[in-house]
Amino acid sequence: MVPYKLKLLNCIMLMCMGACKPEVQNKHSACHLEMEKSFEEYEYIQEGDIMIGGVLTVNSYATFLKHPEDNSIRILCMEAVAEYYRQFIDFRYFIEQTNNNRAFFPNLTLGYHIYDSCGDPPKAVRSVLQILSGTREPVPNYSCVGKRNIAGFIGDLTSETTVPIAQILTLYGYTQISYGATDPLLRDRAAFPYFFRTVQSDHHHCYLLTELLKHFGWTWVGVIRFDDDAGDREFQLLTKYFSNNGICIEFSIKINIYNIQSREHIINKHKEQFQKSTTSVIVLCGTVSITIAEEFRLLKDVLREKTLILATNWAANHMIYYAIEVFNGSLGFMQRSLYELNSPEIKAFLASIHPSKYPRDKLLEDLWMQYHLCSSTNEYKNKIYEYLYPYSLHNCTGEERIQDIWNIDNILHSPRVHLAVNVLSHAIHNMYMSLSKLSPKQNERLYNYRYQLHHYFKFLEYKVQGVPYNFDENGEFKSLYWMYNYMTETEEKTNVQYFEFNPLAPSEQKLIPADITWKTGQKPRAQCSANCPTGFRKASKPGTQSCCYGCAQCSEGEISNVTDSKNCIKCPDMEWPNEKRNQCVAKTEEFLSYTNDVISISFSAVSIIFFLITQLLIVVFIIHMDTPIVRANNRSLSFLLLVSIKLSFLSVFLFLGRPVDITCMLRIITFGITFSIAVSSLLAKTIMVCVAFKATKPGSSWRKWLGVKLSNSVVLFCSSIQIIICMTWLAISPPFQELDIHTSPGTIIIQCNEGSAIGFYSVIGYMGLLAAVSFVLAFLARSLPDSFNEAKYITFSMLLFCSVWITMIPAYLSTKGKNTVCVEIFAILTSSTGLLACIFLPKCYIILFRPEINAKSYLFQNKSM
Structure with missing residues (x-):
């Protein structure tokens, strides 16, 4: 803006020094007066x-001149913007549409100032x-048009102009609707209770931008901000939103639009920074x-x-047309329109706008000068335009x-002004219809819109395709937004793709599927x-921003099932990560x-084979049960011993398969009792050998112990x-059954817990005690003279038995899971x-x-010997 302001001031000084008419050339004040006529104040009134x-806001900027005689300030506005004038057209169009609709206000008309x-x-x-004053020179707290009913105000476009307007109108109690101000300050309902806007604040816009970046996975971005209040305010909010959502700013460039002294140096500095960015x-x-656009x-x-x-x-x-190559392919947001922008009525109204129809419309005249290069009837305005712009004005044909x-x-184009006028007129209508039903004394408030019109805004609601649109508690008009993809092929042709963007929808539904032209x-790519x-998970790098990180594989027992996971997730106790560590699967x-x-299978086969061998031995012994060698040393003990050995082979199957509580209780108890019976039988056999030897001596008192009673009693006891x-x-x-999930990672060891270690070692210990006593007695009786003396065989069997179970204990304690079971089965089989x-x-x-x-002959022969 400033370069044009300086150029304009310079232009005015030059014209006042030598470009004016001769009769006023030496009269400075007269020259200023002529210049002021060239820039009359833009005022539009329809009663x-x-x-x-x-x-x-239609003109881009204003400059202030001090009058040389009375030192009063004169305001000169410059650079009318076409799309801003279109917003002014929207204002007038809707007023005309409302007045043409007699059903809306039967006996009233809307006017504007x-x-x-x-x-x-x-x-x-x-x-x-x-x-408010109704005069060219404003007089605070005074109105010379007291009978004119001012209902409310529309405006303005920017926060810089809207905030001071809101502060004034709050004092007077007038409702105000802005069509572009986004400053979050205006959300304060205590400070601005009568303020509304057809847009949402910068908070919402920063939220939209953040969600857009997240949707595309852009976490490493640059920011260009402009040296104005809006640029600083938006940058602070963006920094906050980006930080809370894991988006980092690689660089931030602040373009100073007021510094034109070292512009070339600044441009080169910016270029260097852009070239270094990733x-x-x-x-x-x-x-x-315009200054920003020229910078781009x-x-x-x-x-x-x-x-x-x-x-x-x-x-x-x-x-953006000042730098088409830069803005080509850009993405942006715009508020979703509630109106049909291409209706025949709107097109017809737009086509009717022409200087010949509105000769007093100075803004329209300025547009014709700027865009059609049509000369004005005011020669001073023509000279200023030709000085400011590198164009020559000419007389137009009227066909433009x-x-x-x-x-x-x-x-x-988004008709936000159209919406603002629509909302205000509907609130006026609702208030009018509500108060007109009151008694004449009460409806004195009918035309007093101050302090009461804003109450009717909360009842306003618009629906488009079933979606409700209304004002929220902060006075902001809630609506959906379009995301647009801006593709400029030439200066005359622009392609725009629209995408409905709903930041509250799931990630895959935020954008309507469509091809975006990049x-x-x-x-x-926008990632550090x-x-x-x-x-894998993110691993921070010292001295860098959070978006710059390495990748570390998840620790044992943890997974990450999304990309760029900050932390790994520990799998449940009964699950374990798969090979890629991106999914928890059931443990083995x-x-x-x-x-x-x-x-x-090997243990089962061995157990069955020896079971069959034992069964075969029982059959052999049954067939030869009356022979001396079977009857020697109590054949009932032999059969009992064979049966217990056979059961011990079968007990192996209790150790195989998935353990459950019942098998855990049966397995150790079964082999403990069967082996106790077997060892007790051997002990009884050994005792019987010793008793038989003692009883052979003449007059021995041991004879009374001979018989099955002693052996049976020993086994039973x-x-x-x-x-x-x-x-x-x-x-x-x-x-009981126990699930060991800690010993072997990724594996659930299903095993039996002894419950009581004392009980387990008591069973094993008692069995070992029986074996030791039997071994000692058998060892002492191994050389006694007797036919078919089993003592030496019992000695060897107990020696083997004790060796197996003594070595089994440390092996049992040092193994886990099925290896422990293998040790037990091996000990039983061996x-x-x-x-x-x-x-x-x-x-x-x-x-x-x-x-x-x-x-018997061999038996007697051995006895005689």
Whole structure:
């Protein structure tokens, strides 16, 4: 703006020094007067029963001149913007439509009093006071048009001009609707209770931008902000939103639009910074202006590959045409329209706008000069325009059309002023209909819109395709937004793709599926680091921003199932990560299975084979049960021993398969009792050998102990103790199934917990005690002279038995899971086989291969010897 202001002031000084008419050339004040006539204040009045004040921005900026005689301030507005004038047209169009609809206001008409604020806060304040006073020179707290009913105000476009307007109108109690101010300050209902706006605040816009960046996975962006209040405010909010959502700012460039002294140096500095940057996405924040657009045009060589993200105030703005190559492929937001922009009525009204129809419309005259290069009837205005712009004015034919003005009918135009006037008129209608039903005395308030019109805004609601639109508690009009993809092929042709963007929808539904045309042909990359795949987590790098990170694989037992996961998730106790560590799967169950373990099949086969061998021995002994070798040393004990050995082989199957509580209780108790019976039987046999030897002496008192009673009593007594130990163990703390999830990562060891370690070691210890006593007695009786003396065989069997179970204890304690079960099964099979081989194989050999020894004659022969 400032370069044009300086140029304008310079132009005025030159003209006042030598460009004026000769009769006024030496009269400085007269020259100023002529200049002021060239820039008359832009005021539009249409009287009506109900008046709506309007403070709209049409010209880009204003400059102030001091009159040389009375030192009064004169305001000169410059640079009318086509799309801003279209907003002024929307205002007038809706007023005309409302007045034509007699059903809406049967006996009333709407009027307006509009000023151009020129984007300048003092000018905006002056305009409001002029409307309230009804005079060219505003007089606060005074109105010379007291009978004119001012219902409310529309305006303004920017926050810089809207905030001071809102402060004044709050004092007077007038309702105000802005069509572009986004400052979050205006959300304060205590400070601005009568303020509304057809847009949402910068908070919402920053939220939209953040969700857009997140949707495309852009976490490493640059920011260009402009040196104005809007740029600083938006940058602070963006920084907050980006920080809360994991988006980092690689660089921030602040373009100073007021510094023209070292422009070349600044441009070169910006170019160097852009060239060093790695991101391809740049977010813009701040107010659009020609100076900014020219700055972008100078940077087009370094911004050609960058995708720009535009704020809502950039939509439909003609400034981007100053740097088409830069803005090509950019993305932006615009408020979803509630009206049909291309209806025949709107097109007809637009086509009717012409200087010949509105000769007093100075804004329209300015547009014709700027865009059609039509000369004005005011020669001073012509000279100033020719001085400011590198164009020559000419007399126009009158065939020029407003539709031919660049950007007047932009496809991105959003009728926010139209909406503001619509909302205000509906609130007036609702208030009028409500108060007109009251008594004449009460309806004195009918035309007093101050302090009460704003109450009717909360009942206003619009529906488009079933979606409700209304004002929220902060006075902001809630509506959906379009995201647009801006593709400019030439200066005359622009392609725009629309996408309905709903930030509250799930990620895959935020955008309606459509092809987005990217500037480089593919989606831009805006990440400091490559995405960490599933199975990995982000690992921060010292001295860098949070978006710059490495990738570390999840620890054992943890997964990450999304890319760029900040933390890994620990799997549940019963699950374990798969090989890629991106999914929790059920842990492998470990136990001696019949189907999956070869060793189980081996143990089963060995157990069955020895079971059959034992069964075969029983059959052999039954067939030869009356032979001396079978009857020697109590054949009932031999059969009991064979049966217990056979049961011990079968007990192996209790250790195979998936453990459950019942098998856990049976497995140790079964082999403990069966082995106790077997060892007790051997102990009884050993005792019987010793008693038999003692009884052979003449007059020995040991004869009375001969017989089955002693042996049976020994077996019964010794076995009963083991049974009592087992029952006590089961009663107090029985074994149970246990799932061990900690010993082996990724594996659930299904095993039996002994319940009571004392009970387990008591069973094993008692069995070992029986074996030790039997071993000692058998060892002492091994050389006693007796036919078929089993003592030496019992000695060897107990030696083997004790060796197996003594070595089993440390092996049992040092293994886990199915290895522990293997140790137990091996001990059972080995000890049972040892008993079978040492006790019965010698007898079977004699029975089957040396039958001559298995005779009474051989028995008596040995006794005589």
